[in-house]
Amino acid sequence: MAWRSVRARASVTARMAIRVLVVEDQPKILKAQIKLLETFDEIEIVGEALSGESALEKLEEVKPEVLLLDLGLPQMSGIDVTKEVKKKHPDIEILIFTIFDEEEKVTEAIVAGAAGYLLKGTPVEKIVEAIKDVKAGGAVIQPNLARSLLRLIGANAETQPRGYQWT
Secondary structure, eight states, X not given: OHHHHHHHHHHHHHHHSXXXXXXXXXXXXXXXXXXXHTTOTTEEEEEEESSHHHHHHHHHHHOOSEEEEOSOOSSXXXXXXXXXXXXXXXXXXXXEEXXXXXXHHHHHHHHHTXXXXXXXXXXXXXXXXXXXXXXXXXXXXXXXXXXXXXXXXXXXXXXXXXXXXXX
């Protein structure tokens, strides 16, 4: 009887876990990310990909809810992957996880449809929190990147006529 109860709880936890596809072109980094993320019950790693092309091929098969995506991929960039995913699967949330902290990369990713942007080196607990936040409809940007983005928006707002609508 006790075994059945534990099994039922595990089944409920598995159903509530967020389905994540991890895309990273460095095999050692990919394996380390997955190993860390798999220690959290609220995350279910449903697939991994070493390239953007491979990630796009796996979407239909693994049906992730969140894509944890590196920007610096060979051939097809993370920005291009983001655009393709949002075009074909607008319900999949994209969380960028990269070394690039330039304002241009952050804004490109957001314009392409990313719901969040984290830098590599972020503690795994913060990554899991970010995955949950974007799945719940939120947006996640590290404070130092958010400040840059706000400055950029402010600078653009000053040059636009009153009543301008961001598109």
